[in-house]
Structures are given as structure tokens and as C-alpha cells.
Amino acid sequence: MSLLLVARRLTLYLLSLLTAASAHIAWVGPRPAFLFGLAVGLAFGVVLGELLADVLSGFGASGWRRRSRRFLFGGYAIVAFGALTLATADYRFAARATEALGLLHIALLLAGEFFGLRLAILANALALMVLAGLAGKFPAVLAVTGTVGLLPFCLTFDHLSRRLRALPSVPAAVLTTEASETARIVLPILAVLVAYFCWAPPPPLAAPGFAGAAVTSAETREAYRWLTLVALAGGACLTMLVRLLRRGGGDSAMLVEDADTLVLAEESLGPEGLDEARYGPGRGRVIRAYVGFVAHARAAGFKLEAWLTPREIERRALAAGAALGRLTTAFMDARYGPDEPSDADIRAAEGAAREVKTALTRRRGASAHRSRTGGLHT
Numbered sequence: 001m002s003l004l005l006v007a008r009r010l011t012l013y014l015l016s017l018l019t020a021a022s023a024h025i026a027w028v029g030p031r032p033a034f035l036f037g038l039a040v041g042l043a044f045g046v047v048l049g050e051l052l053a054d055v056l057s058g059f060g061a062s063g064w065r066r067r068s069r070r071f072l073f074g075g076y077a078i079v080a081f082g083a084l085t086l087a088t089a090d091y092r093f094a095a096r097a098t099e100a101l102g103l104l105h106i107a108l109l110l111a112g113e114f115f116g117l118r119l120a121i122l123a124n125a126l127a128l129m130v131l132a133g134l135a136g137k138f139p140a141v142l143a144v145t146g147t148v149g150l151l152p153f154c155l156t157f158d159h160l161s162r163r164l165r166a167l168p169s170v171p172a173a174v175l176t177t178e179a180s181e182t183a184r185i186v187l188p189i190l191a192v193l194v195a196y197f198c199w200a201p202p203p204p205l206a207a208p209g210f211a212g213a214a215v216t217s218a219e220t221r222e223a224y225r226w227l228t229l230v231a232l233a234g235g236a237c238l239t240m241l242v243r244l245l246r247r248g249g250g251d252s253a254m255l256v257e258d259a260d261t262l263v264l265a266e267e268s269l270g271p272e273g274l275d276e277a278r279y280g281p282g283r284g285r286v287i288r289a290y291v292g293f294v295a296h297a298r299a300a301g302f303k304l305e306a307w308l309t310p311r312e313i314e315r316r317a318l319a320a321g322a323a324l325g326r327l328t329t330a331f332m333d334a335r336y337g338p339d340e341p342s343d344a345d346i347r348a349a350e351g352a353a354r355e356v357k358t359a360l361t362r363r364r365g366a367s368a369h370r371s372r373t374g375g376l377h378t
Helices: 003-027 032-060 064-089 091-115 118-135 137-163 172-199 217-245 281-299 310-316 323-336 343-377
Strands: none
Touching: 003 032, 003 091, 003 118, 003 137, 003 172, 032 091, 064 091, 064 118, 091 118, 118 137, 137 172, 281 310, 281 323, 281 343, 310 323, 323 343
16 A cells, blocks of 8 residues: 555544544533544545545546536535534534534545545635634644644645556655655744744633533543544554455556646657556547547658647647647547546547548648659659
């Protein structure tokens, strides 16, 4: 199992657990049984979310996943805004908002990888941090400092995992370097934040008598001791669960490559430069059709350097006709787009490639004929 993916899962899990548990302790109270259930639910959300994305990745070919993503983002924004508004307007609703956003966070972890809702997951963690911060005192301090400390690492590991997904393995030195650089930036900020909270502890923003005020400091400390044990056990169980569910399957990548995968050296647009193992079957067919056109265009006499962009290639090969524009658009969607192309898109791209090659062949034949005719006249 890739160390990078383990780090990504653990930081996301710890961030989710810290914010959800802090908000719950602040407004509902320290309940070890609930904290244990929350830890288990978040762990299953992280693991099963990735597995569901692997299993269901082929269902995004028609583009409905992109439309669903927009709808889910809009729906989440309405729910989160409503929960925070109710909690800040009347603190009697804070406990209900905390429970609602906690359950919603598990649902986001389950669906986030498939629908591309990483931003919504982090936004919900921030919303839970805000709820914990409204209660003030120790839950607010831990939620804010923990989020500031964990969120940069979560973003770093998520960015690396998406950008380096094409590589069979990520060197440990890369992970160590990125983590060290992130820590170098984050630790001074954390130190200033902790010093500020020691100098001016955050008071509760609620009126006296709200639900969280009945929680004593001793109960809070006891709850966080339980939370520490749960986090340690949950992190270990999460790693073991991933190994168990992926047993025999190796550390395989998703069926559909992430659109943000880093190209360490942009592939040469030639037949020998296409690594089909990096792409899903639909993407591979569209990209293969485009690469075949580039090879045909070079054979027809077009000078197409490796550093040219697809649109620059299109402008240089205008003689190929209008079909080249459709082929270029299909290639860019397949190479950089978020979804696997549909069967109709694949057939359209391959048909456009045939039209372009036919046009180039006619152009090459006409040029050869003019050359022979000119030679006879001379």
C-alpha cells in the first residue's frame, strides 16, 4: 500500500474526527459511546468512499456525474448555511446542527471520492470547527488549532495523491520532503495561535444556560482522553480495514484516471509515446485516435513540434478540415476532463480522426501530383 495514500487517509480521518467530536462535546456533551460510533462511521466513510469510487468509476461516462456534482454542491451549501445560521441565531439549535453536520460528514466521505466532493468534505469540517468555536473554552481551542495543524497536511497529501496517481509508486523521499515543507510553514502559525489562546482563551459566544454550558471541565477532559484513544485505535483499524478489503488486488489505481494527474514529462504526441495503461479504455481510444492523427499529419509534411499545444497543432493543420476541431476538443476532454467519454463521444472522435486522415491523405496526394506535373512541364 502506498505510504502517500495512507497519509492522505489518516489526515482526512483525523481532521474529520477532531472537528466532529469537538463540536459534539461542546454542544451535546461527552458521550464515549457516541464518540466511538462516530469514529467507526468516519473510518468506514473514508475507506468505503474510495472503494465505491473504484467500483462505480465506469458509471460516469455519460457526464451525469458532473451534473450531479453541481447539484450536490448546491444542496450541501444550502444545508450547511442553514445549520450554521440556526446555530448562531439561537443556540438551542446548535446541538441539532452539530448532529446533522456530523452525519452529513459521513455521507460526504462515502460519496465524495466518486462525485469529486473533496471541497465539500473540507468545507463541512470547517463548519464543524466553527460550531465548536461558538461554544468557546477548550473544545474551541482544540478544534481551531487542530484544524489549522491538520488541514494543510490533508491538502498536501490529497494534492500529491491526485497529481502522482499515474506513477506506480511514490518515493518516500517525496512524501518526506513535502511533509517537512508543510510542517515548516504550519508550525510557526500554530505556535502563534497557541500563544494567543493561552493569553486570551476564547469565551463561549452563547448566552448563559445554553446546552453546552452544563458540561464541566472534568467531563470535557475525560471525553478528550477517550477521543485520543479512539483516534489511535481508529487510525490503526482504518489501515487494517483498507488492507483487508484490498487483499489480493494490490495497490491498483482507480479505473478512471484523475484529471489532475501530474505529467512529469508531457508525453510525446507520437504513436510510441502513448502509455495506454495510464488511461481508462474510453480515454485511451480517444487519445489513440488523436495521436494517430498527429503521426499522419507529420507524415503529410506538417512540422508539429512536441511542445505545441493541441490548439496550436489545430491552427497549423487547418488543411485537415473542420473535423480536426471536433477531434481536438474530444482529445482535450478525454485527456484533461473529469469524466470518461461516452460511447457516442468515442465513436465521434474516431470518425473525426478518419475524416482528418482522409483529408491529409488527399492533400498529400495532391501535393505529390503537382510536384510530378511541375517536373514534366519543366
